Amino acid sequence: MKEKSNTQKLKLGIFVIAGLVLFIIGVYLIGNQQSMFGSTIRLYASFQNINGLKTGNNVRFSGLTIGTVKSIDMLNDSMLIVGMAIDKSSATHIHKGATAAIGTDGLVGNMIINIIAGKNQTTTVEEGDTLTSFRKLNTDEMLSTLNVTNENAALLTADLLKITRAINAGQGPFATLINDKAAAADISQALQNFRQTSYAALKIMQHTDQLVLSLNDSKGLVGLAKDSTTSNHIRNVAANLDKTSNNLNVAVKDLQLTINEIRNGKGTLNYLVNDTSLAIKVDTTMGKLDMTLDQLHEAGIKLNENLEALKHNFLFRGYFKKLEKEKAKVTGNR
Amino acid sequence: MKSILIEIGELSYFAGRFFREAFKRPFEYREFLRQCYNMGNRSFLLVGITGFIIGLVFTLQSRPTLQEFGAVSWMPSMVGISIIREIGPIITALICAGRIGSGIGAELGSMRVTEQIDAMDVSGTNPFKYLVVTRILATTLMLPILVVLSDAIALYGSYLVENLKGDVSFQLYFNEVFGSLEFGDVVPSTIKSFFFGFAIGLVGCFKGYTCGKGTEGVGRAANAAVVYTSMVLFILDFLAVLVSDIFYDL
Numbered sequence: 001m002k003e004k005s006n007t008q009k010l011k012l013g014i015f016v017i018a019g020l021v022l023f024i025i026g027v028y029l030i031g032n033q034q035s036m037f038g039s040t041i042r043l044y045a046s047f048q049n050i051n052g053l054k055t056g057n058n059v060r061f062s063g064l065t066i067g068t069v070k071s072i073d074m075l076n077d078s079m080l081i082v083g084m085a086i087d088k089s090s091a092t093h094i095h096k097g098a099t100a101a102i103g104t105d106g107l108v109g110n111m112i113i114n115i116i117a118g119k120n121q122t123t124t125v126e127e128g129d130t131l132t133s134f135r136k137l138n139t140d141e142m143l144s145t146l147n148v149t150n151e152n153a154a155l156l157t158a159d160l161l162k163i164t165r166a167i168n169a170g171q172g173p174f175a176t177l178i179n180d181k182a183a184a185a186d187i188s189q190a191l192q193n194f195r196q197t198s199y200a201a202l203k204i205m206q207h208t209d210q211l212v213l214s215l216n217d218s219k220g221l222v223g224l225a226k227d228s229t230t231s232n233h234i235r236n237v238a239a240n241l242d243k244t245s246n247n248l249n250v251a252v253k254d255l256q257l258t259i260n261e262i263r264n265g266k267g268t269l270n271y272l273v274n275d276t277s278l279a280i281k282v283d284t285t286m287g288k289l290d291m292t293l294d295q296l297h298e299a300g301i302k303l304n305e306n307l308e309a310l311k312h313n314f315l316f317r318g319y320f321k322k323l324e325k326e327k328a329k330v331t332g333n334r
Numbered sequence: 335m336k337s338i339l340i341e342i343g344e345l346s347y348f349a350g351r352f353f354r355e356a357f358k359r360p361f362e363y364r365e366f367l368r369q370c371y372n373m374g375n376r377s378f379l380l381v382g383i384t385g386f387i388i389g390l391v392f393t394l395q396s397r398p399t400l401q402e403f404g405a406v407s408w409m410p411s412m413v414g415i416s417i418i419r420e421i422g423p424i425i426t427a428l429i430c431a432g433r434i435g436s437g438i439g440a441e442l443g444s445m446r447v448t449e450q451i452d453a454m455d456v457s458g459t460n461p462f463k464y465l466v467v468t469r470i471l472a473t474t475l476m477l478p479i480l481v482v483l484s485d486a487i488a489l490y491g492s493y494l495v496e497n498l499k500g501d502v503s504f505q506l507y508f509n510e511v512f513g514s515l516e517f518g519d520v521v522p523s524t525i526k527s528f529f530f531g532f533a534i535g536l537v538g539c540f541k542g543y544t545c546g547k548g549t550e551g552v553g554r555a556a557n558a559a560v561v562y563t564s565m566v567l568f569i570l571d572f573l574a575v576l577v578s579d580i581f582y583d584l
Contacts, residue, residue: 005364008371015375019479022486023524026418029512030520056516 034068040085042070044130045100045113047080053102053111059084061098061115066090069113081130084113094125101134348540352470355463362468369472373434377480380433381426385484388425389417389491397499406500407510413492414511419519422485424571427530430477431563435538438469439559442542443552451543466543470535477531478524522578529570537563 031037034056050072059067067090071083086094097118105112115131125131167175177183310316393413400406442465445451454461489511496502538559545555 005368008375009367011375012367012371015378016370016479019482023478023482026482026486026512026515026520027517029508030515030517033513034516 033065039088040067041088041091041125041127043084043086043091043094043125044128045082045084045133046075046130047082047102047133048078048135050080050082051102051111053082053113057111057113058105059086059113059115061090061094062117064090066115082113086125092124096123096125096129098125098131099134100131344544345536345540348466348543349536351462352467352536352539355460355467356471358463360463362464365464366468366471369468370476373430373469373472374476374479377430377433377476378483381429381480381484382487384425384429385422385486385488386491388421389413389488389493390495392416392421392488393492393495397495409496409500410492410502410507410510411514414489414514415519417485417488417492418515419523420571422488423481423523423527423530424567426481426484427477427527427534427567428564430473430480430531431534431567432560434473435534435559435563436556438473438535438538439542439545440552440556442466442469442539443545443555446543446545447548447552462543466539469539470532473535473538474528474531477534478527481523481527481530518578522574522581526571526574526578529574530567533566533570534563537566 028037053069053072055069055072057069058065059069067084067086069082070085073081073083075081082100084100094115095118099116099118101114101116103112103114104110116134118132163174166172167178169175170179177187311320393409396412397406397409400409400412442451445465451461451465454464489508493502493504493507496507497504541555541559541562545551
């Protein structure tokens with residue numbers, strides 16, 4: 001009986017301890033989430049509107065939960081001061097220039113305080129420091145803005161309604177434009193013209209495009225210019241052309257100088273060009289030379305006749321036959 | 335109506351007598367431990383299975399609705415708050431009301447019918463102290479432990495469903511659960527569990543101790559113990575919510 005009782009006590013002890021351990025673990029985990037255990041430092045931030053923030057709400061730094069809201073006190077009629085318990089190890093990463101903003105956890109979640117890292121990276125926050133607060137646009141303000149937009153939209157639609165009613169009633173230039181058949185035909189014609197023009201413009205654009213493409217092509221001008229060999233050739237040609245033009249320039253200058261000298265009566269050419277008596281003398285000489293040549297021609301003819309007669313002379317016939325035979329022999333050897 | 339008021343009056347006297355006897359020596363330590371074992375350890379299997387199924391079913395039923403809103407990631411928070419704050423304590427208490435309350439009613443009722451209680455009185459043993467005080471104290475202390483274990487098992491059942499249907503790790507699930515819980519959820523439900531345990535023991539003992547004559551009276555006592563306890567549990571739950579609302583701003 002006593003053994004049984006001891007077993008029962010043991011089982012009961014295990015049961016109770018299991019329950020208590022689970023309860024303590026649960027309490028610890030919840031407390032840990034709310035920064036109840038471990039050392040913390042107290043930071044403050046002042047807000048004009050805390051948007052329903054409550055004590056116990058989370059404080060996040062770069063998205064990481066580092067503490068909870070511990071106190072909310074009203075400083076004056078337009079300022080509330082929020083006390084936050086921040087995990088000491090996390091607080092070493094928060095610098096004095098950091099700002100605190102009230103936000104929501106998700107779209108419809110609890111309110112939270114987001115601490116945003118500041119530009120002043122020199123000193124870290126200390127116990128009792130007050131962070132500068134950043135005011136976000138809240139839902140009420142957004143709805144208020146949306147309300148103004150809605151009112152404007154209502155006014156706009158009312159005005160639009162007036163205009164459409166006037167048009168339907170045939171009042172104003174728009175109504176005339178809509179109801180006048182001739183104007184409609186004109187507009188239709190204008191549209192047709194516009195369509196044709198746009199089609200033509202499109203064609204031109206296509207041609208231009210093709211042209212640009214062909215220019216860019218390796219066979220086109222731009223392509224050739226892009227080709228290194230061709231461009232080198234062109235460069236050489238251009239250099240040669242440059243040299244030639246320089247030489248030509250020099251030659252032209254010389255020619256100009258010569259012409260000027262000729263004009264000024266210097267040199268032989270001037271004498272040849274400008275002296276008329278010399279020209280007459282040359283002309284006379286040329287006439288005489290022409291006559292001499294005629295006489296020479298006649299003399300040549302007569303000499304040929306004499307030579308022919310000489311061939312048939314018996315004194316020279318043998319010599320000419322000997323020449324013919326040698327000639328024939330040379331031809332036969334070849 | 336009159337009989338109900340008389341019943342309530344008698345129950346109040348009975349409760350008053352319990353408080354008087356509970357702080358008087360000698361204390362029936364052995365009987366108290368035996369009752370703790372009977373009510374705690376022996377109820378654990380039933381409570382554990384119920385809790386596990388509650389966790390499974392609750393998650394399976396809620397999942398499609400949350401999925402429609404794309405809020406499946408909120409499942410651990412929702413299940414955690416629901417089970418810890420309300421479902422765990424009340425379901426465990428109702429199970430215990432059925433098992434322990436009826437057991438106490440039937441046991442004490444049969445002792446009353448068979449005049450064992452009178453015999454104890456005659457033999458110099460205080461039957462109230464021995465039978466009632468030990469049982470009420472045992473239920474009062476054991477029920478919170480059963481609730482904690484039941485909550486843990488229910489959350490584990492819920493995690494199993496989430497892990498099978500979705501892709502949630504054990505660590506993430508329980509981080510989400512404890513991340514969404516606050517002391518305002520745990521403390522009222524724990525305090526409530528003590529009251530539930532006290533109510534189960536008190537009503538069960540009252541019905542058994544004041545049992546009518548004959549075997550019919552024993553049956554009636556057992557039945558009344560379950561019915562009245564269940565009703566008292568819901569009333570207490572409602573009062574607990576009202577009180578915790580005042581103190582914890584739920």
